Amino acid sequence: MTPALRDLDYFGLDELLAPEDKMSRDAVRQFVEKHVMPRIEHNFATESFALTLVPAMAELGIFGANLKGYGCAGMNGIAYGLIMQELEAGDSGLRSFASVQSALSMHAIYAFGAEEQKRRFLPEMAQGKILGCFGLTEPDHGSDPAGMETRARRDGDGWVLNGTKRWITNGTLADVAIVWARVDEGIAGFLVEKGKPGFSARDIKGKFSMRASVTSELIFEDVRLTDGERLPQARGLRAPLACLNEARYGIAWGAVGAARACYNCALDYAKSRRQFARPIGGYQLVQAKLVGMLTEITKAQLVCLRLGQLKNAGKLRAEQVSFAKRNNVSEALKIARSARDILGANGIVNEYPVIRHMLNLETVNTYEGTYDIHTLILGRDITGLAAFE
Amino acid sequence: MKILVPTKRVPDPATNIQVLPDGLGIATENVKWVINPFDEIAIEEALRIKERLGTGEVVLAAVGQKSWQEQLRTGLAMGADRAILVLNEKALDSIAVASLLAKIVADEKPELIIMGKQAIDDDSNQIGQMLAEMLGWPQATFASKVEIKERRCTVVREVDGGLETLAFALPAVITTDLRLNEPRYASLPGIMKARKKELKEVPAESLGVELTPRLKVRALRPPSKRQAGRKVSSVAELVNLLHSEAKLI
Ligand SMILES: Cc1cc2nc3c(=O)[nH]c(=O)nc-3n(C[C@H](O)[C@H](O)[C@H](O)COP(=O)(O)OP(=O)(O)OC[C@H]3O[C@@H](n4cnc5c(N)ncnc54)[C@H](O)[C@@H]3O)c2cc1C
Numbered sequence: 013m014t015p016a017l018r019d020l021d022y023f024g025l026d027e028l029l030a031p032e033d034k035m036s037r038d039a040v041r042q043f044v045e046k047h048v049m050p051r052i053e054h055n056f057a058t059e060s061f062a063l064t065l066v067p068a069m070a071e072l073g074i075f076g077a078n079l080k081g082y083g084c085a086g087m088n089g090i091a092y093g094l095i096m097q098e099l100e101a102g103d104s105g106l107r108s109f110a111s112v113q114s115a116l117s118m119h120a121i122y123a124f125g126a127e128e129q130k131r132r133f134l135p136e137m138a139q140g141k142i143l144g145c146f147g148l149t150e151p152d153h154g155s156d157p158a159g160m161e162t163r164a165r166r167d168g169d170g171w172v173l174n175g176t177k178r179w180i181t182n183g184t185l186a187d188v189a190i191v192w193a194r195v196d197e198g199i200a201g202f203l204v205e206k207g208k209p210g211f212s213a214r215d216i217k218g219k220f221s222m223r224a225s226v227t228s229e230l231i232f233e234d235v236r237l238t239d240g241e242r243l244p245q246a247r248g249l250r251a252p253l254a255c256l257n258e259a260r261y262g263i264a265w266g267a268v269g270a271a272r273a274c275y276n277c278a279l280d281y282a283k284s285r286r287q288f289a290r291p292i293g294g295y296q297l298v299q300a301k302l303v304g305m306l307t308e309i310t311k312a313q314l315v316c317l318r319l320g321q322l323k324n325a326g327k328l329r330a331e332q333v334s335f336a337k338r339n340n341v342s343e344a345l346k347i348a349r350s351a352r353d354i355l356g357a358n359g360i361v362n363e364y365p366v367i368r369h370m371l372n373l374e375t376v377n378t379y380e381g382t383y384d385i386h387t388l389i390l391g392r393d394i395t396g397l398a399a400f401e
Numbered sequence: 402m403k404i405l406v407p408t409k410r411v412p413d414p415a416t417n418i419q420v421l422p423d424g425l426g427i428a429t430e431n432v433k434w435v436i437n438p439f440d441e442i443a444i445e446e447a448l449r450i451k452e453r454l455g456t457g458e459v460v461l462a463a464v465g466q467k468s469w470q471e472q473l474r475t476g477l478a479m480g481a482d483r484a485i486l487v488l489n490e491k492a493l494d495s496i497a498v499a500s501l502l503a504k505i506v507a508d509e510k511p512e513l514i515i516m517g518k519q520a521i522d523d524d525s526n527q528i529g530q531m532l533a534e535m536l537g538w539p540q541a542t543f544a545s546k547v548e549i550k551e552r553r554c555t556v557v558r559e560v561d562g563g564l565e566t567l568a569f570a571l572p573a574v575i576t577t578d579l580r581l582n583e584p585r586y587a588s589l590p591g592i593m594k595a596r597k598k599e600l601k602e603v604p605a606e607s608l609g610v611e612l613t614p615r616l617k618v619r620a621l622r623p624p625s626k627r628q629a630g631r632k633v634s635s636v637a638e639l640v641n642l643l644h645s646e647a648k649l650i
Contacts, residue, residue, distance in 0.1 A: 013415055019433070031471050032592050035478055039586045073589030085589035095589070 014049050015280050016101050016273035016365050017041050022310045025317060029090065036077075036087060037094035043072055044102040052103050053362045055224040059217065061109065061185065062224070070140030074099070074110050076118040082134035084118075089323035093265035093316055100266030101273045104372035105225030107266040112181045113137065115259035117144025120190045123254060124201060124246035133188065133203075145186035147177035147230050148252050154179070155385050155400075157192070158249055162232065164193040164200060171195075171242065173202060173210075173235040179379070183228025184213045190243075191232070192252045201243035201251055210235040221375040257330050260380050264319060264336035267376060268312045270369045271344035274351035275305045277366050281355050292354070301350045308343040315340065331393040338386035345373040402457040402549075402571075404447040405511035406481065407502055407532075409437040410465055410472040411522040424620045436472045439517025441479075442577040445584035446547055447515050448480045454549075458482045462505050464498045466490055470600060477595035478587030484598070485509075489605035493612060499531035500610040505603075506536060511572065512552070518543050518576040529576035539569040543578040 019026075026034065047068055055062050069075065076084040078092040087095070100107035118137050121129055121144075136142040153159045162175025173193055183189070189204045189211075204211055210233040215226060243251070279302055282293030292298050315336050322328040348370035352359040360367050377383055385400070392398045412418060413433040421428055436444070444461070451457040461476045461484040463469050473484040487501050506514065519526035533540030541556035545564070548555045552571045557564050559578050587595070605612060633639045643649045 031474050032596060034471070035475055035587055035592045035595075036589055038475075039478075039589065039592070042586045071588060072586070073591075077589050085593050087589055087593065091589075091592075 013045060015276040016049070017045055017098070018272075018276050020272045020275060020306070020309060021313075022306060023314070025313055028317060029094075030088075032087070033091045033094055036091040037098055039072060040074065040095045040098040041101075043068065044098055044106075048102040048106060052106070052224060053365075053368070056103070056105075056368050057223075057362065059219065059223045061105065061182075061226045063185070065106070066140040066143070069110065070138065073138075074114070075140055076114045076122070076134065076138045078114070079118060079122050079134070079138075082122070082130060083138040084134065088320075089261070090317065090320035093262065093320050096262040096266040097269035097272075097316075099269065101269035103224050103368065104266065104270055104376050105222045107262070107269070108181050108222065108225045111259045111262050111266075112146055113140075113144055115262050116146035116255050117186075117188070117190050119258045120146065120201060120243060120246070120251070120255050121203070124243040124251050125203075126240075126244050128240075129203065129243070142187045143182060143185050145180050145182040145189050145228070145230075146252075146255065147180045147183070147189050147191045148256075149177060149179045151176055151178045151229075155382060157252065158199075160192065160194055160199070162191065162193040164195050164202060164237070166196070167236070169239055171202070171237045171239070173204065173232045173237055175232050177230040177232075179216070180213075180228050180230050182226055183230050184215050185226050186213075189213075189230055190255075191230070198248045199246075199252070201246040202237055203241045203243065204232070204235060204237065205241075208235050208237075221371045223371075253330075256380055257333050260333045260337040261319065261323065261328075263376060263380055264312075264333065264340045265316045267337075267340040267344035267373070268309060268316060270373055270376075271305070271309050271312065271340075271347040274344075274348045274366050274369050275302070275309055277364055278302065278305065278351035278354040281358070281364075285356075298354060301354060305347045305350060308347060312336075312340040312343055331390060334381065334386040334389045337380065338383055338390070341373065341376050342383050345370070345377050348373050402450065402454060402513060403509065403511040404450060404457060404459050404513045404515060405506060405509060406440065406443050406447050406459060406461050406476070407514070407516040407528070408440045408444070408461045408463045408473065408476055408484075409517070409520045409522075410434050410463070410469045411437045411520055414438065414521060418623070420621045420623055424622070425618055427621065434468075434472060436475055437517050437520045437522075439519060439521070439577050439579070441476075441517075441584040442579070442581050443515040443517055443575075444476050444479055444481060445582045446544075446575075446577060447513075448585075449582065450513070450547070450549055460485065460509060460511065462502060462509075463487065464489055464493065464501050464605065467602075473600055474595050475587055477598045477600070478592040479585060480591060482598065484600045486600060486602050487605050487608065488602050489612065491612075492614065494614045494616050495525050495527045496531060497610060497612050497614070499528045499535060501605060501608055502528070502532050503535045504608040504610060506532070513549075513554070513571055514538075514574045515547075516574070516576055518578055529574050533574035536572075536574070539567075539573040540575070541567045541569070541573065542576040544575050545578050545580045547575060547581065 073085040077087045080086040164171045388400045413435045419428040447459045459481040464487040543558045544556045546557035
């Protein structure tokens with residue numbers, strides 16, 4: 013098994029997992045080992061997503077894995093988190109693909125769609141036959157989505173949509189875009205299908221991060237939509253934020269996977285690389301780095317496990333998800349940088365997965381609420397004083 | 402067709418095995434357990450036969466501890482229909498395992514038994530053969546290809562220097578070799594379905610089989626470490642060393 017996928021369980025947390033949790037994790041790990049590892053560096057190098065992975069991911073049941081009914085597996089929160097962890101041990105872009113399809117797009121329809129919309133989209137999305145994307149961010153509104161300028165105007169029975177969404181994962185791959193727009197009553201969500209007159213998408217190129225994932229700009233020029241293409245239960249910004257909360261939950265777990273991959277790689281390297289006639293892993297400075305990584309990964313695993321328990325019990329608060337996303341991603345990023353350092357010059361080439369994870373994690377730190385925005389969310393929670401409104 | 406697949410739990414082949422200080426067993430604390438890889442191939446083959454025929458039942462059978470449930474659940478998640486776990490805490494000889502399986506066969510009456518040619522922990526490679534003998538059924542070991550038509554079976558087996566094709570009538574025992582197929586992994590919906598599938602436990606003592614081991618493990622020793630290689634400066638020196646030191650030529 014590639015070191016990236018080797019387990020790290022310093023505190024015997026496996027004992028706390030249900031058999032289905034472990035089985036799900038192992039199944040996804042096998043999938044990543046067999047289908048993702050052999051090609052991921054190529055995808056990263058060529059700035060492309062491996063669409064050929066989609067049928068295999070669908071067959072495995074990854075899309076909408078934690079939703080119930082509509083052809084979805086109905087996994088519990090911990091099993092779902094472990095699935096995200098294994099995908100991200102492969103590549104953050106792969107996990108992003110799954111997050112966008114499941115936690116953002118499918119979840120939006122699942123939680124806020126009409127029964128007819130759910131029946132039409134969810135089973136085929138679970139099978140990977142319909143791909144979705146989630147358009148919230150705009151060129152001028154990232155951390156502050158409430159300021160969005162995309163607008164849907166009433167027009168008889170229907171709507172006319174205008175505006176631009178930017179940094180949208182899977183934008184050009186998607187068959188249906190979940191688009192959040194300002195309406196007279198506040199914020200509403202729309203299902204905009206590919207090919208609608210006035211809807212165009214183009215990819216953002218030149219990324220140094222998430223190169224194995226597609227990121228796009230969506231442009232809406234007088235796109236006519238029926239009222240049946242609106243998500244009827246989505247009222248206000250709370251709706252997209254609820255989707256983000258689902259995705260952030262998966263990211264908190266996913267980051268542990270990326271960190272583990274970097275740690276395993278650095279550990280193996282430190283044991284075999286010799287300088288001054290000794291393995292560099294025998295020097296105290298290198299050991300301090302490795303132990304620091306081990307400690308933070310283990311802490312992050314514990315946070316995830318508790319997060320999963322709370323989610324399964326229906327007691328999870330959004331602020332706790334913020335805590336986990338903020339901590340786990342920033343620690344994963346530090347671990348990746350530290351692993352990169354341990355690998356020396358080998359840390360900058362794609363013969364090892366470390367630099368790829370490190371670059372990817374820069375995005376993970378920014379999207380789904382930046383590190384600092386989650387700091388402000390937690391700050392508001394403990395002081396009762398909002399610093400950003 | 403009902404197919405019985407005997408299944409064993411073994412340490413993950415990637416696990417670093419440590420012998421206990423007393424030399425009589427291996428340390429199990431940090432071992433990750435998996436289905437014996439040859440048994441996984443057997444489960445896959447049974448599922449494919451069932452899928453090809455469009456009907457049938459795949460039943461897993463294991464002789465082991467309660468914790469083996471986990472590997473049986475994995476087999477159920479791959480698609481097997483139900484599982485039987487013959488509960489026994491202590492290590493057993495192959496002959497005892499084969500005898501217990503023969504009791505399960507008498508009860509279940511499968512038309513076909515497919516199992517791994519050996520378990521990767523003790524590499525005994527004898528339970529399939531013993532079981533066939535006890536049942537008086539034909540056996541085809543080391544199968545690399547299995548075809549079934551109307552209660553007749555053709556098996557291609559890998560033998561030294563070539564392939565051998567056997568044809569026989571069912572019921573029969575087939576043991577699997579590595580190249581028979583590539584096992585599927587459990588899908589997530591399969592894992593959810595497996596939770597509700599029947600996993601029956603039967604105490605080994607209740608089956609009236611002599612369980613007392615006749616074999617005794619005297620000592621386990623890890624394989625000796627490989628010596629580091631040495632660089633030689635010329636072909637002549639290499640030939641010389643192969644002759645004088647390695648005594649190969
Ligand atoms: C690869 C990639 C994929 C993405 N995919 C999607 C997607 O699928 N859908 C989608 O809708 N969006 C997506 N995004 C967008 C992402 O969510 C935004 O980039 C993110 O919300 C940050 O917004 P911004 O980039 O505009 O940064 P800004 O909001 O401009 O932030 C810039 C900096 O200012 C800080 N800052 C902002 N406000 C404050 C404040 N009040 N106090 C202190 N500091 C502050 C931030 O923390 C940050 O450090 C993606 C982004 C990337 C890079």
